[in-house]
Amino acid sequence: MHWEKLRDNLYRFRDSCHVYAVRGPSGTVLVNAGTGRAAEHLDEVTNGGTLTVLLTHHFRDHSDGALRLHAAGAEILGPYWDQEYLIDPEQHFRERQVWNSYDNRWDRFSPVRAQPVSGWMMDYEKRAIAGLTWEVVPTPGATNGANSYVVTLDGQRLAFVGETVSGHGRTGRMAPFQYNYNDLSGAVNVWHAAARLLEAQPDMLLPSLGEASDDPAGSITALRDNIKRIGEIHPGFENQLTTPEEDDIDQILPRLYRSRYANASTHFIVSKSGKVLTIDYGYYTIGHMMPGKSHRSNRRSALHGLRGLKKHVGAERIDTCLVSHFHDDHVNGIPLLQRHFGTEVWAGSQFSDLLENPIHYDRPCLWHEPIPVARHIPNGETVYWEDIAITLYPMSGHTRFATLICMEIDGVRVAHTGDQIFFSSPDGMAFGPGAQPFTNHVYKNGLDIGCYKQTLADLRAFQPDWILTGHTAPYQTSAEWYETIERGAKAFDEVHLSLMALGDDEVHFGAESQGGKLKPYQLLLPDGGTAQFTGWILNPFPTAQQATIELIGPDGWESEIVQVDLGPREQKDISIAMNIPPGTHCRRHPVGLDLVVDDRPFGQVAEALVTVGHARM
Numbered sequence: 001m002h003w004e005k006l007r008d009n010l011y012r013f014r015d016s017c018h019v020y021a022v023r024g025p026s027g028t029v030l031v032n033a034g035t036g037r038a039a040e041h042l043d044e045v046t047n048g049g050t051l052t053v054l055l056t057h058h059f060r061d062h063s064d065g066a067l068r069l070h071a072a073g074a075e076i077l078g079p080y081w082d083q084e085y086l087i088d089p090e091q092h093f094r095e096r097q098v099w100n101s102y103d104n105r106w107d108r109f110s111p112v113r114a115q116p117v118s119g120w121m122m123d124y125e126k127r128a129i130a131g132l133t134w135e136v137v138p139t140p141g142a143t144n145g146a147n148s149y150v151v152t153l154d155g156q157r158l159a160f161v162g163e164t165v166s167g168h169g170r171t172g173r174m175a176p177f178q179y180n181y182n183d184l185s186g187a188v189n190v191w192h193a194a195a196r197l198l199e200a201q202p203d204m205l206l207p208s209l210g211e212a213s214d215d216p217a218g219s220i221t222a223l224r225d226n227i228k229r230i231g232e233i234h235p236g237f238e239n240q241l242t243t244p245e246e247d248d249i250d251q252i253l254p255r256l257y258r259s260r261y262a263n264a265s266t267h268f269i270v271s272k273s274g275k276v277l278t279i280d281y282g283y284y285t286i287g288h289m290m291p292g293k294s295h296r297s298n299r300r301s302a303l304h305g306l307r308g309l310k311k312h313v314g315a316e317r318i319d320t321c322l323v324s325h326f327h328d329d330h331v332n333g334i335p336l337l338q339r340h341f342g343t344e345v346w347a348g349s350q351f352s353d354l355l356e357n358p359i360h361y362d363r364p365c366l367w368h369e370p371i372p373v374a375r376h377i378p379n380g381e382t383v384y385w386e387d388i389a390i391t392l393y394p395m396s397g398h399t400r401f402a403t404l405i406c407m408e409i410d411g412v413r414v415a416h417t418g419d420q421i422f423f424s425s426p427d428g429m430a431f432g433p434g435a436q437p438f439t440n441h442v443y444k445n446g447l448d449i450g451c452y453k454q455t456l457a458d459l460r461a462f463q464p465d466w467i468l469t470g471h472t473a474p475y476q477t478s479a480e481w482y483e484t485i486e487r488g489a490k491a492f493d494e495v496h497l498s499l500m501a502l503g504d505d506e507v508h509f510g511a512e513s514q515g516g517k518l519k520p521y522q523l524l525l526p527d528g529g530t531a532q533f534t535g536w537i538l539n540p541f542p543t544a545q546q547a548t549i550e551l552i553g554p555d556g557w558e559s560e561i562v563q564v565d566l567g568p569r570e571q572k573d574i575s576i577a578m579n580i581p582p583g584t585h586c587r588r589h590p591v592g593l594d595l596v597v598d599d600r601p602f603g604q605v606a607e608a609l610v611t612v613g614h615a616r617m
Contacts, residue, residue, distance in 0.1 A: 001037055003044045006212070008154055011045045013038040016061040017208040020160060021045040022153060025131030030074065031149060031160040032056055032208050036065025039072040051075070052129050054121065056162030057146035058082035059176075060111045062208060070116040077129075080120040081145025081300045085110035087117055088616050091587065097293075105291050105298075106142065106176040121147055124303065124340055137200055139164045140288060141190035142176040144298050148193075150200045159202035159216065164193050166210025169222030173209070184230055185289035188240045191227045192287025194220045244286045249308030252466070252474050256409055257312065259305040261286045264329040264470050267416070268305060269409065270313045271386030277320040278305070278343075279405065279416055279468070281333040296368045301333040303340070320385060323347040323373075324418040325395075325402035326354050327365035330470060335369045346385070348392045349376040351401035359617075362521040362608075363401070364444050379403070393458045395420050397439060397492075400446025404455060406462045415464035419471065420455055421485060430472035431481050437488025449496060449511050452489035456482070507540045507600075515540065515605030516549075516574070518593050525612045531557075531578040533608060537595055539566035545598045551578045552592040552604055566597070585613035 003011040009023040015034025022029045027050030030038065042051070053070075055063050055078040063086060066076045078086050085092055089111050097103055121127070123138045135150040141164050148161045163172025177186025197205075198220050205213040205220075213219040231238040249257040249268065259266035263283035268276055283290075284302035291298045309315040321334050321343050337343035347355055354361050355371040377383055382391045392403040398419045405416035425435035441447050460482065467481075468474050496502060496511045509515045516537040523531055531551075539545055544567050551559035559578045566572055578591065588611055592604030611617045 002041055003038070010153060010158070012206075012212075013041070015065065017163075018206070019065075020206055022130070022132070022151060022158070023047060024049075024129070024153075027051060027130035029054060029130050029132070029134070029151075030069065031206070032062045032162070033065035033069050033076075034062065036068025038065070039068040042072055050130055052077060054129075054134070054149055054160070055079060055082075055086070055115075055117075056148065056160065056208060057143040058085040058111065059106065059109045059142065061109075062162070063115055064111050064113070066115045066117070067113070075119070076115060076117045077119045077121055078115070078117040079143075079145045079147040080122050081140075081297055082143055083117070083120060083145075084297055085143075086115045089114060091616065094587070102181040103291065103293050104178045104181060105144075105293070107297075109176075121149070122339055123147075123301075123336060135200065137193075137196055138300070138302060139190075139193035139196065140300060141186050141193050142172060144179075144189070144290065144300055146193075148197060150202055156203040157201060158204050158206055159197055159200060160206045161197060161208075163207060163209045164190055165197065165205050165213070165219055165223055166207040168213060168215070168219045169226050170210060171223060171227075172207070179289070179291035184234060184237065185291070187227050187230055187237075188289045189287060191224050191241050194223050196287075240289070242286060247308045247311055249305050249312065251312070252468075253409060253412055253414075256414065257305075257308065258468075258474065260308070261304050264327070264419075265468065265472070266305060266333075267468055268309060268318075269385075269388060269407075270309075270315065271388065273386060274313060274315060275319040275386055276309060276313075276315045276317070277322060277385050277388070278318050278337075279322050280324050280330040280470070281318070281321055281337055282329045283332055299328060299332055301336045303333070303336065317341040318343050320344045320346060322385070322390070322405065323351075323355065323371075324405060324416055324470060325399050326351055326358075326363070326367070327399070327419070328367040329365065330418075331355065331367050331371060334371050338372070344374040345371055346375040346377055346383075347373045348394070348403035349378050350394055350403075352376040354401050357520075359522045360520040362517065362606075363399070363446070364442060377403075391462075393455075395455055396446060396448045396451035397441050397455065398445060398447075399442060400448070404458055405468075406458075406464065412466065413462060413464045414466045414468060415459060415462060416468040417455070417459075418469070421452075421488070422469070422472070423484065430469070430475050431467075431478075431484065435484055437484050437491070439488050439492050441492065443512055446514075447512055449493050449502060452485070452492045456485050456489050459485070505542055509538055509540050509605075514538070515595050515602055516593050517606050518591075518608040521608050522588075522617050523608055523610045524614075524617055525580065525610065526615050528580055528582060528584055528612050531580055531591065531610055532575075533577070533593075534573065534575050535593070535606065536571050536573050537564060537566070537593075537605070538571045539569055539597060540602070541598060542568050544568055548596040549574060549576060550594050551576060552594050553578060553610075554586075554589065556581045557591070580610075580612055583613075587611050587614055588617060 011021040013019040352373040422429035423435035425432040518535040588609040
């Protein structure tokens, strides 16, 4: 087995997949690793300088040879969204469902041993490697995290496309496209990924499976036409192949727009100077079909709204992002904005830490990437973004980690209610004739009795003309709208007070029924030592009491015993530690927070997950 020369400075090695070598001015880049046999013949293609391997996706017939190539001196770079399969297969296969599984993703075709990946290729980036500029094109399909790489070599644009396109009209294999039980979501992704490759204007397609193509447009067009034929065996499949319109935003007010293809509503405000503020920035709904399993590798983000912004106002970037609340469908695209544009993030002070340190928290819909917040906005304080006045008010109900956003744009008062208030009506969740209140409350997100009444009071005080929400079209307010919200706010309290022991003289932990929390929720101790936690506990009594707390873990793990004085119904911050014996190795071992108040035991009211002796959770 030897390298084949395809043209000057471009070579191919036939292995379990095609491995390509590109010689640049300052080194050599290999695309994919196969079984690693190419490591024995590197002298045929290298001519000094750096040696780098770019992996297009995690399948082991493409990636496992990275071990041998790394041993030969190569730096290994992989696709960001496939990372956990590449570097922590032990944990992946441990948590992967086996019995009664309807999850057909080819993540079972992950490497069975960790690969020595030292860095990640990020969506849409342009990176200098070996003296050449490599462009990352997101091409989910065979895996949700798959990338293609485009580079200009000797005046020609070469696209290394993995198994997305494998010759004229073909893709590598269809089995990986069945993400769930009998769907073909991956084929939808490839249909869109192929169009994205065409936009990159390559002169040549170099697949990891199949033959190269000197006719990218013809090969891609034929592939997309053949994908449409899936409708012959999957009726209705073609309905998923929606081509996004060139103008991908809708205008609400002269300087207020809404992204047309966002899963959770994304709104854009344009300043008089031409800068753009987005309220939230979540999933893109076109060409990013996701497996049903809510796994972080399956929740890839994508840019949206940029075409429309450029068309309407000439903007080519998003300058600032104002966050309504922390849920993944509202924030998952923000790290992409920060990487791509350097977007500055603003958020309410009461949940900024949750965005910045998600590993500390145990809440639903939690996005795993830390999101640095440039401006922590205090509640009730009016701040200005360019010429727009913004005031935030705390909201509890859908989640305690949210804010009601009140703005004035050219004299028009606009309120963003996040996911706090929706309605059951013929128009869906938006307010309309015959609407009934839907409080959309989620206990694990955090809530309090009276929370919807407080939101209603804040809205009445602000008197908005327009309402933006997290999942409906904008609408204008009316007297009937306030009356409907009031019915829901009153009913929320009455239902809970009638069903739960929440009286002033009763012992309870409130409607959320949570007696405490530990932070960080996920604690990583690669070298062992002491597990140190902060958090809070709540006094369930209407009178002042003393509480005793300790941590409960495996035999030999020794906890502090801490006493805390609490006022009536007081929630107080705590600090507590546990010594872990030397030589301990465990992953995500639960540790409970035991609470006793006034000599009454309430059991382990919270837990945290501790990993000891491993590099990753």
